[in-house]
Amino acid sequence: MFLLSLPLLLVCAFVRAFEDSVTDYAPSVNVECPDITNTQFVREFTASNQSLNPQEAEYVATRLNTTIADAWKDWLGSGDQLGYNVSSFQGVFPKIGLALPGGGLRAAQWGASSLSALDARNESSKAAGTGGLLQVSSYLTGLSGGSWITGSIFFNNFPGFNDLVFGNGNDLGGWLLDLPFATPDGTDIFSEKNQYFFGSLLWSVMAKAGTGIDTSITDPWARMISYRFLNQTSRDNIFTNDTAHGAGQLWSNIPDIPAFQQHLLPIPILVTDSRPSTSNDTRVLGLDSTVYEITPFELASFDPSLSAGANISYAGTHLVEGRPANGTACVTGFDQAGFMMGTSASLFNQILDFGRNTIQGFSDSDANGLLYVLSRQLSEVRTRSDDVANWPNPFQGLKKDSYQDADATWLSLIDGASNIENIPLGPLFVRERGLDVVVTLDGSADTSQNWPNGTGVIFSSQRQQQFLSASHQPFPPFPQDAQAFLDTGVTLRPTFMGCDPHNNPPEYPLMIYIPNTPPFNGDDPVANTATFRLTYTQKHMRLFFDQVHNNTLSGFVPNTNNADPNFGVCLQCASVDRARYKVSNPPLARSDVCQKCFDQYCFDPQNPPSKDALPGRKFDFVDPDPQGVDRLTGFLGSNGKKLIGGLVGLVVLIGVLIGVLIWWRKRKEKNRQGVYKRVSALHQEGDEWRNSSGFSKGFGHGPSESGFENRESRYEDYVRPEAYELPSHQGSLVR
Ligand SMILES: *[C@@H]1O[C@H](CO)[C@@H](O)[C@H](O)[C@H]1NC(C)=O
Ligand SMILES: *[C@@H]1O[C@H](CO)[C@@H](O)[C@H](O)[C@H]1NC(C)=O
Ligand SMILES: *[C@@H]1O[C@H](CO)[C@@H](O)[C@H](O)[C@H]1NC(C)=O
Ligand SMILES: *[C@@H]1O[C@H](CO)[C@@H](O)[C@H](O)[C@H]1NC(C)=O
Ligand SMILES: *[C@@H]1O[C@H](CO)[C@@H](O)[C@H](O)[C@H]1NC(C)=O
Numbered sequence: 001m002f003l004l005s006l007p008l009l010l011v012c013a014f015v016r017a018f019e020d021s022v023t024d025y026a027p028s029v030n031v032e033c034p035d036i037t038n039t040q041f042v043r044e045f046t047a048s049n050q051s052l053n054p055q056e057a058e059y060v061a062t063r064l065n066t067t068i069a070d071a072w073k074d075w076l077g078s079g080d081q082l083g084y085n086v087s088s089f090q091g092v093f094p095k096i097g098l099a100l101p102g103g104g105l106r107a108a109q110w111g112a113s114s115l116s117a118l119d120a121r122n123e124s125s126k127a128a129g130t131g132g133l134l135q136v137s138s139y140l141t142g143l144s145g146g147s148w149i150t151g152s153i154f155f156n157n158f159p160g161f162n163d164l165v166f167g168n169g170n171d172l173g174g175w176l177l178d179l180p181f182a183t184p185d186g187t188d189i190f191s192e193k194n195q196y197f198f199g200s201l202l203w204s205v206m207a208k209a210g211t212g213i214d215t216s217i218t219d220p221w222a223r224m225i226s227y228r229f230l231n232q233t234s235r236d237n238i239f240t241n242d243t244a245h246g247a248g249q250l251w252s253n254i255p256d257i258p259a260f261q262q263h264l265l266p267i268p269i270l271v272t273d274s275r276p277s278t279s280n281d282t283r284v285l286g287l288d289s290t291v292y293e294i295t296p297f298e299l300a301s302f303d304p305s306l307s308a309g310a311n312i313s314y315a316g317t318h319l320v321e322g323r324p325a326n327g328t329a330c331v332t333g334f335d336q337a338g339f340m341m342g343t344s345a346s347l348f349n350q351i352l353d354f355g356r357n358t359i360q361g362f363s364d365s366d367a368n369g370l371l372y373v374l375s376r377q378l379s380e381v382r383t384r385s386d387d388v389a390n391w392p393n394p395f396q397g398l399k400k401d402s403y404q405d406a407d408a409t410w411l412s413l414i415d416g417a418s419n420i421e422n423i424p425l426g427p428l429f430v431r432e433r434g435l436d437v438v439v440t441l442d443g444s445a446d447t448s449q450n451w452p453n454g455t456g457v458i459f460s461s462q463r464q465q466q467f468l469s470a471s472h473q474p475f476p477p478f479p480q481d482a483q484a485f486l487d488t489g490v491t492l493r494p495t496f497m498g499c500d501p502h503n504n505p506p507e508y509p510l511m512i513y514i515p516n517t518p519p520f521n522g523d524d525p526v527a528n529t530a531t532f533r534l535t536y537t538q539k540h541m542r543l544f545f546d547q548v549h550n551n552t553l554s555g556f557v558p559n560t561n562n563a564d565p566n567f568g569v570c571l572q573c574a575s576v577d578r579a580r581y582k583v584s585n586p587p588l589a590r591s592d593v594c595q596k597c598f599d600q601y602c603f604d605p606q607n608p609p610s611k612d613a614l615p616g617r618k619f620d621f622v623d624p625d626p627q628g629v630d631r632l633t634g635f636l637g638s639n640g641k642k643l644i645g646g647l648v649g650l651v652v653l654i655g656v657l658i659g660v661l662i663w664w665r666k667r668k669e670k671n672r673q674g675v676y677k678r679v680s681a682l683h684q685e686g687d688e689w690r691n692s693s694g695f696s697k698g699f700g701h702g703p704s705e706s707g708f709e710n711r712e713s714r715y716e717d718y719v720r721p722e723a724y725e726l727p728s729h730q731g732s733l734v735r
């Protein structure tokens with residue numbers, strides 16, 4: 001086995017040198033590190049003396065002076081329509097960040113269509129006056145489903161949003177959301193095409209596992225995300241291995257993307273939460289748990305307890321006190337774009353019920369079928385914590401007095417909304433970033449009809465007050481609780497918050513709150529779909545996109561169902577307002593035009609607005625293309641299942657991804673409820689089951705031939721164990 005597989009591996013390496021392959025998902029381990037005495041792998045700072053990554057600071061400064069300066073001119077013109085002479089701002093404009101919330105494919109589509117309404121390149125947005133805000137922004141944060149649109153913008157080189165989502169019939173394949181996310185050939189998982197698809201996912205994951213780095217359910221998930229949101233998958237090649245389907249594209253490659261090089265885009269930041277290594281609870285996460293951000297430069301946390309950033313290019317390297325333990329044991333290529341988005345959207349710890357071994361709505365017969373597929377995966381690859389994104393901890397040994405994972409060799413990173421902060425606001429409030437305006441795009445599904453109710457804003461503000469007051473700016477005033485968000489109608493219209501600070505410089509940024517709302521004109525809503533809806537028809541996607549686009553341009557006129565022709569101007573007023581504070585103290589006077597806008601759009605806590613001013617809105621989702629649901633239930637019908645449209649995708653996805661974990665847990669009754677299962681034990685069982693069921697066949701042309709399946713000898717075979725500093729953990733396979 002040992003001798004046989006080595007040449008095969010070389011052949012693989014040879015072939016890979018010439019063409020993209022899905023196995024490019026594997027990081028490179030045992031890479032020669034840069035000079036470890038003089039290279040800074042981890043940057044440390046303090047809450048009271050923060051610093052930004054120098055490359056981030058440089059990009060933001062250059063962009064502000066160049067493309068953003070031009071974009072303001074393009075957007076505001078002379079300023080006449082606002083009642084200002086723009087030259088009186090002396091070229092000093094507010095610094096702006098945009099936040100895209102989580103919520104699966106709804107959030108991704110909603111993010112795209114909202115951004116298209118703020119995009120100067122779209123003719124109707126430009127005409128409405130809203131198009132331009134995207135171009136003057138310095139930061140774009142995303143989490144979970146919001147991370148997918150964020151990544152997609154960059155890895156497709158910033159095409160128009162319409163082309164990004166729907167494809168352009170040429171080099172852009174679009175998101176192909178009419179093909180089920182987890183089972184693109186339909187729910188028959190045994191169909192030849194689905195089997196090819198799964199085979200490709202497994203091939204990627206096994207290639208990563210073969211390097212000795214622990215994987216988890218987040219890895220096949222990351223690969224599925226890559227098919228949709230990166231740039232190498234089209235309707236024609238989705239069931240082939242003709243491209244790498246995004247494998248090998250790294251988050252740290254973003255600075256090489258042409259649109260980034262031309263400073264056309266804000267800095268993208270993804271947010272991910274962490275389950276403390278000391279926690280034995282799989283699901284509940286407090287606001288005190290460390291929150292991390294992933295930039296094109298760093299995995300970082302501005303939480304006062306950590307205040308550090310690690311070079312993203314070396315993510316996956318085992319660092320102790322900021323240094324690699326071994327100068328020839330560096331890891332590169334761990335920061336796969338798909339894995340970054342998958343990490344931010346790794347919600348499996350929440351949907352797996354370890355205690356009862358169930359997933360809601362999931363039947364045994366489906367589980368049994370889907371189990372087969374996943375059993376193949378997990379019986380082949382090494383995993384650590386099954387239900388989280390496993391990252392070697394680059395911060396081990398740092399900030400021992402305050403950092404909760406200072407002793408941990410691995411980080412358990414999970415969905416960025418796990419602490420109920422569904423909008424990635426944290427990075428935009430970091431003091432050192434100095435943002436003047438935060439655009440909160442809130443497409444959360446908080447209410448029973450999948451509309452937001454402000455919960456994300458409320459939790460982020462609470463976290464700021466309780467844990468981040470030294471490091472982050474405070475929030476502007478907003479309705480005091482979720483019920484007040486609903487009662488004031490703030491969730492039914494765009495609202496500006498913190499319009500009139502008491503100090504100069506202002507004590508908080510101005511927030512432009514743009515929620516997902518029922519159509520202003522009383523149309524049936526099509527954009528309040530369930531988070532777990534994972535298939536959309538083309539027709540639905542089209543209507544979703546256009547409805548949200550139109551809605552975002554339209555603002556509101558009190559007590560009517562009319563669009564506000566002035567909304568574009570009002571959005572410009574809000575975006576530029578903080579410039580008044582920058583050019584003089586006391587601030588330059590606000591123009592009458594803008595004051596009128598603020599009277600209509602600002603939230604005044606002393607005199608809150610009412611939802612009664614927003615009549616005739618329809619709240620219940622109406623499926624614009626019920627044909628689609630019929631089709632879905634049609635192929636589920638063969639299983640005798642009756643499922644609601646929105647749940648179909650959920651059931652299939654969860655089933656595909658985690659069926660086998662459930663199965664394993666059922667077999668392991670002796671395991672105490674809630675206790676983490678180390679995967680070494682699982683592999684023992686996987687063996688038995690696989691062998692007894694003959695499932696080991698079918699890997700004939702995959703990496704298993706190169707010996708990945710031989711778990712006992714894997715490290716000895718392929719990884720110099722002394723060189724890849726595999727952190728030891730309980731249940732390690734290294735014996
Ligand atoms: C803040 O940190 C920088 C290094 O990042 C250091 O040069 C400077 O002296 C520090 N300032 C204070 C007041 O500690
Ligand atoms: C950017 O503009 C500021 C102020 O206008 C100036 O001080 C700085 O030198 C400029 N930086 C670059 C890179 O042009
Ligand atoms: C705007 O201000 C600039 C400089 O203060 C001045 O030269 C220009 O004439 C003003 N434009 C208008 C339309 O008032
Ligand atoms: C896809 O994106 C990668 C990374 O930006 C780029 O190198 C490549 O040229 C793109 N491929 C296509 C087909 O656009
Ligand atoms: C891609 O290759 C892997 C490994 O050979 C195989 O299992 C899988 O079925 C292939 N997938 C496609 C789409 O051809």
Ligand SMILES: *[C@@H]1O[C@H](CO)[C@@H](O)[C@H](O)[C@H]1NC(C)=O
Binds near residue numbers: 280281672673674675
């Ligand atoms: C989890 O941790 C808590 C406190 O740290 C402890 O009381 C509890 O027994 C632990 N539960 C399990 C199942 O280990």
Ligand SMILES: *[C@@H]1O[C@H](CO)[C@@H](O)[C@H](O)[C@H]1NC(C)=O
Binds near residue numbers: 034039053055297312
């Ligand atoms: C990460 O390290 C590489 C190699 O030393 C260096 O080129 C790169 O600039 C570093 N990135 C950051 C963000 O410091």
Ligand SMILES: *[C@@H]1O[C@H](CO)[C@@H](O)[C@H](O)[C@H]1NC(C)=O
Binds near residue numbers: 445446
């Ligand atoms: C607001 O949304 C949260 C979910 O994010 C939900 O738990 C809560 O009940 C909602 N409250 C109201 C008043 O709708």
Ligand SMILES: *[C@@H]1O[C@H](CO)[C@@H](O)[C@H](O)[C@H]1NC(C)=O
Binds near residue numbers: 122124125161546
């Ligand atoms: C602008 O947005 C509208 C609304 O979604 C869309 O129909 C149109 O194609 C977009 N234009 C461009 C150039 O992307």
Ligand SMILES: *[C@@H]1O[C@H](CO)[C@@H](O)[C@H](O)[C@H]1NC(C)=O
Binds near residue numbers: 543546547550
């Ligand atoms: C969007 O607005 C345009 C122009 O007002 C209108 O023709 C179109 O029907 C609207 N589309 C939707 C989906 O609301």
Ligand SMILES: *[C@@H]1O[C@H](CO)[C@@H](O)[C@H](O)[C@H]1NC(C)=O
Binds near residue numbers: 030326328329722
């Ligand atoms: C570092 O790795 C090399 C192999 O790359 C190995 O020979 C050496 O013993 C390792 N050093 C330590 C201190 O583990």
